[in-house]
Amino acid sequence: MRPDAEEKLFGIEPKWFNRERGPMSFGFEHGDGWASLVEGLLRLAQTRRAAWVGLPQDNPFAPGRFEVRQVLRAPGQTVAAGTTAGATAGMLRFIFVGGDEAFREAAREAEVASGQICEECGQPGSTGPWKHGRLRTLCGRHGGAP
Helix, strand or coil: CHHHHHHHHHHHHHEEEECCCCCCHHHCCHHHHHHHHHHHHHHHHHHHHCEEEEEECCCCCCCCCCCEEEEEEEECCCEEEEEEECCCCEEEEEEEECHHHHHHHHHHHHHHHHHHEECCCECCCCEECCCEEECCCCCCHHHHCC
């Protein structure tokens, strides 16, 4: 992801990201095309967080705490012709702690939607094998199926 696009996402709610250590220290591990999906989830979390127990969000031990652990393209490889390992391999994976069922459902919907959105540019795409059998969701322009 471009550094400016990444900083925009980190800037939505900086305290939700541990950029010092752990997976988010590597940033968002996907292309710019899924930035709007991730931004939508972060904005939803902003609006819903008051309902999440009502405790201060900066308390690391609060049951209402919300933290984004990792945002990446789910790993996976083509196992055999026409089969893949992992139902959402090659699609967005939004890993977080906290939230509520409505937010978890929105995250699942964004993950499924990413399977039809090019992770590089945001245009319609499809999930399929890329280099070395790795799965990615891309449009024809970025190496996906035309």
